Amino acid sequence: MTTKTVKNVLLVSTGAAAALAVGAVSANADTVTVKQGDSVWKLAQEYKTTTADIIKANGLENPNLILTGKTLNIPDSATPAAPAAAASTAATSVSPKNADGTVTVAAGDTLYGIATRYNVSVSTLIANNNGSTFITSGQKLSLTTAPVSAAPAAKTPAAPAASQAPVSQAPASQAPAAPASAAAPAAKAPAAPAAPVAVKKAVTPSYSTAASTTNTYYYGQCTWYVKNMLSWVPNMLGNANQWASSAAAQGFRVDHSPAIGSVVVFQGGQAGASAAYGHVAVVTAVYGDSIRIKEGNAGGNAISTRTVASASSYQYIHAK
Incomplete structure (x- = not known):
């Protein structure tokens, strides 16, 4: 048994990890030491095995997180993978x-x-x-969606019939109608002044935050939230601090110029990002060298908005 050092990039999300497989060829069993930027998918590609076999061989509860320095077993794979159509069905x-x-x-x-x-x-x-x-x-x-029980509508008691509640009417001569001029004029409420409109350099677009089965990032993380807001963002870009290099490898434009609707990538320690995994968010407005962002799982909040300075020091992923 040998020990090998593994390099490079993509980290497979929890949902996609079981669904990915490559054609397996005969290989000796190995162990590998995880380095910064490694992923289960990359190991499966390099050692000609499958992500499912690596997950099973190491009992990985969350293949989305493999820690630097951890030793993983790479199992033997001596039989060819099942045809693609069958593999896709079984993997679900x-x-x-x-x-x-x-x-x-x-x-x-x-x-x-x-x-x-x-x-x-x-x-x-x-x-x-x-x-x-x-x-x-x-x-x-x-597998069943729990029904939402609606509160019963309040019943309004029926008005009594006219025969049960007779109304005495006075003769017209005894109750003359008041002249129209005697009626008190209706009071008119003054119109509220219009609220001042703040002038901004950019208009914040709206995004969908509805749950989607096409989002394979780990549920509730910043990566999951950004993918849910921007459908053009691909799955399997890895941890937040890997998104810039992974997106560039897939042909996306990555630079230091913010734009509305782009993804901002914070490396470890930038703008309060996790030292180990970094952070990603959606740019909703640009103010010179400051940006307004919308983000998930930041500061203990599921969804939040804030303005961040030094915009040119961060990386941005733009839609193709």
Whole structure:
């Protein structure tokens, strides 16, 4: 058994890790020491095996995070991979649907895979899993969206019939109508002054934050939020601090010039970003050398907005 040093880039998200596979060829079993920028997908590509085999061989609960310095087993792969169509179907989920509308989780299953196979949303599975994104082998998971019970409408009692509540009417001569001039004029409320409109250099666009099964980043992270806001952002760009190099490798323009709708990439320590994983956000406005951003999982907030200075010191990914 030998030890090898592994280099380079993409980190596969939880949902996509089980769905990716390459044609396997005969290889000796090895161990590798994880270096900065490594990913399960890259190891599978380099050693001619599959991400699913690496995940199983090392018992990885979250293949989205592999730590620098950790030793991973690279299993032997002596048989060719199944045809692409069959592999794609199997990778979505290996668990059959039970008669009671549940699925029994099997080894290698992911929420994304189960959602894809049974045509339910990832958010529904998370809700049925007590809000957790972690599933374990043997666990039963409901595939049914819980119905929302509407509160019963308040019933207004019916007015009594005219025969039950007679109304006495005075003769017209005893109750003359008041002249129109005697009626008090209706008071007119003064119009509220219009609120001043702030002048900005850029108009903030609106984005969708609805849950999507096409987003394979780890649920609730900043990477998941940016992908949900910008559909053109590809999956499998890795940790936030890897996005700039990964996007450039896929042909996206990456520079230090902010633009509305671009992705800003903060390396470790920049603007409060995680030292280990960095941070990404969406640019919603540009003010000279400052930018307004919308972000997820920052400062303990699910979604937040802030203005960041020194805009030219960060990297930006632009749509093709």
